[in-house]
Amino acid sequence: MNRARMVHAMCAAVDAGDAESFASWFADDATYAFANDEPLTGRAAITAATAGAAGALPWVRHTVEQVAEVGEDQLFCRFTIETAAPDGTPLALPCVTVIRLAGDRVTDYRVHMDITPALAPVVAGRSGDVPPAPEPIGSGAERR
Numbered sequence: 001m002n003r004a005r006m007v008h009a010m011c012a013a014v015d016a017g018d019a020e021s022f023a024s025w026f027a028d029d030a031t032y033a034f035a036n037d038e039p040l041t042g043r044a045a046i047t048a049a050t051a052g053a054a055g056a057l058p059w060v061r062h063t064v065e066q067v068a069e070v071g072e073d074q075l076f077c078r079f080t081i082e083t084a085a086p087d088g089t090p091l092a093l094p095c096v097t098v099i100r101l102a103g104d105r106v107t108d109y110r111v112h113m114d115i116t117p118a119l120a121p122v123v124a125g126r127s128g129d130v131p132p133a134p135e136p137i138g139s140g141a142e143r144r
Contacts, residue, residue, distance in 0.1 A: 001104050004067040007077050011062035019050035027105040034111045046109075057083045057118055075099040083118045091117055 006025065013021035023046045026032070032046045033039040040049055054060065066078040079095040095113035099106055 003069060003075055003101075004064075006104075007067050007075065007099075008064055011064055011079070014050065014054065015061050017051075017054045019047045019054060022050050023047040025106050026109070027102060027107050030105070030107050030109065032109045032111075035113060035115065059083060073101050075101070081113065081115075085117055086119070086121065093117065 010022055010025055013019075023043050026043050026046055028043055029041065030043065030046065031039045031041050032049065034049070034053075040046055061082040063080040063082065064077065065080060066076075068076045070076060075098070077097045077099065079097065081091075081093045081095050083091050083093070085091055093113055093115065095111065097112065098108075098110045100108035
């Protein structure tokens with residue numbers, strides 16, 4: 001199996017909104033973690049999460065920049081994920097995914113990216129808001 005082709009096919013499935021096709025690459029008991037979220041286990045959970053993520057974005061396009069094989073069972077993949085912010089502004093988000101394989105099946109899939117620019121802004125005053133970052137030391141802000 002050409003693993004770079006596999007990664008391209010997986011990305012094409014996500015770009016087409018085909019969660020079933022994407023998940024078909026996974027072992028029945030595979031794990032999947034996106035950013036800091038708790039890992040999911042099982043193809044059904046991966047299918048549901050992929051469909052949900054695709055529904056949360058207006059569109060998505062993966063540009064595969066690198067697929068590096070590490071040993072016989074691990075891939076490091078570098079992408080740019082293109083989509084749009086809630087206001088329609090085009091976004092190009094960097095992403096690194098680490099994939100573990102057993103034969104032709106994905107057993108562990110870990111996505112490392114920050115998707116928050118593509119999500120709806122948080123309404124001020126709601127729980128979960130992140131306060132603004134403090135001014136850097138030496139910026140003069142501490143003298144105001």
